[in-house]
Amino acid sequence: MPDPNLKFLVVDDFSTMRRIIRNLLKELGFSNITEAEDGVDALNKLRSEGNFEFVVSDWNMPNMTGIELLRNIRKDAALKHLPVLMVTAEAKRENIIEAAQAGASGYVVKPFTAATLDEKLKKIFQTLNM
Amino acid sequence: MSETTDTPTPRKKRSKIADVRVEKIGLATARLHKILKELGHTRRLEKSASTMPDARERLSFIDKSMHEASEKTISAVETSLPLVKKTRDTCAKLSMRLADGNFTQHPKLIDETISKLGEIAMAEESIHHNLMQIMEAQEFRDVAGQMVNKIVDAAVEIESILLDILKEYAPDAKDSLISTEGLTSGPSHKAKDSVTGQDEVDDLLASLGL
Numbered sequence: 001m002p003d004p005n006l007k008f009l010v011v012d013d014f015s016t017m018r019r020i021i022r023n024l025l026k027e028l029g030f031s032n033i034t035e036a037e038d039g040v041d042a043l044n045k046l047r048s049e050g051n052f053e054f055v056v057s058d059w060n061m062p063n064m065t066g067i068e069l070l071r072n073i074r075k076d077a078a079l080k081h082l083p084v085l086m087v088t089a090e091a092k093r094e095n096i097i098e099a100a101q102a103g104a105s106g107y108v109v110k111p112f113t114a115a116t117l118d119e120k121l122k123k124i125f126q127t128l129n130m
Numbered sequence: 131m132s133e134t135t136d137t138p139t140p141r142k143k144r145s146k147i148a149d150v151r152v153e154k155i156g157l158a159t160a161r162l163h164k165i166l167k168e169l170g171h172t173r174r175l176e177k178s179a180s181t182m183p184d185a186r187e188r189l190s191f192i193d194k195s196m197h198e199a200s201e202k203t204i205s206a207v208e209t210s211l212p213l214v215k216k217t218r219d220t221c222a223k224l225s226m227r228l229a230d231g232n233f234t235q236h237p238k239l240i241d242e243t244i245s246k247l248g249e250i251a252m253a254e255e256s257i258h259h260n261l262m263q264i265m266e267a268q269e270f271r272d273v274a275g276q277m278v279n280k281i282v283d284a285a286v287e288i289e290s291i292l293l294d295i296l297k298e299y300a301p302d303a304k305d306s307l308i309s310t311e312g313l314t315s316g317p318s319h320k321a322k323d324s325v326t327g328q329d330e331v332d333d334l335l336a337s338l339g340l
Contacts, residue, residue: 016200017272023208023265060276089273091324096331100338107340109331111269114262116328 002130008033011042011057011069012087017110021056021087024114028121039064043072046079059088059095067095067102074103083124087112175296182289186282193278200271207265214258221251 008025010033012018018035025033034052036042038061046052055073059066066086073079083105088095091109099107105127106120124130225247233240325331 012272014272014275016197016204016268019201019204020265020268023204024262027262089276091326091331093323093325093334096325096334097338100335100340104340107331107335109325109328110273111266112328113266 002125004029005032006030006130007051007053009036009042009045009052009055010034011036011039011055011061011066013038013058013061017058021117024117025056027114028118038062039066039069039072042069046073046082047076050078052082055082055084056087057084059086059090059099067098070099070102070104083128083130085120085124087117175292179289179292179296182285182292185285186289189278189282189285193275193282196271196275196278200268204265204268207261210261211258214254214261218251218254218258221247221254225251 008030010018010021010025012021012035015037018037022033022035025031034045034049036045039057040063042055042057043064046055055069057066057069064072066088070084070086073082073084084103085106085108086099086104087108087110089110090096096107105124108116108120225244228240228244228247231240325334
């Protein structure tokens, strides 16, 4: 089990969704959570605070989408190791393939439950030996 | 690749068909123009166009109501969850103390209290589970909100098309009620190539080696 203090960044343009994900993560034992409202905000926070350990991101957002954020993270030497879980309503095959190719660590389609989130997180922790 | 120079390509044929189509569209437009003028249908168009801002407002109202309702719900759940946890913990601690205590009087009452405390703790567990479900259900706000926004965009588009037609055929018609307030575009409602659930996502990811 990873550290309950694992620092999460939750990225979604809908505040309600950020709240839900925050609560679900809390339910799973993680309470060190910061929120960002789009890719630009997320990238700024990732670069300025510098000690995030996990990113959960929506896809469809203004300014910078989740997939662009993912690509920027993978391009950045200081951030590229970060696990990125996509949590999105985009259910098209091409979206999922695109995310996988861009280096997503996992992909969850909305609507989802705490159980699904738990399962995907555990899988990523396992893969990364966290 | 196969675009060699002087063989008659299907492209030519296509453009011929397109010409016929364009001509037909042209004729239909001219006819529509005539009918609109004769029947005074520009009025109806104007009316249709003017209903769009109203439709947009109503949709925005729905979106706002959904947002407020789910925020309220989540707040209520957030304040309830710790209470439930506290009650559950209190029950567990109390029943342990009672079980460990050395009571000479009312042994039946003690047993019953311990058992009831267990029941309360179990009920609290169910309430906790239900509260989490209520929280999860608020996700509808995200997807439904995006869909409403898509329809709002469509209404804006239809309004602008109608107004374009109006301007052409009834130049003195009202200029515009159009506003193109930026709303985030959402996912299209289940496109053909969409997966139907998390299982399919997992299968697809597995096939991609993730």
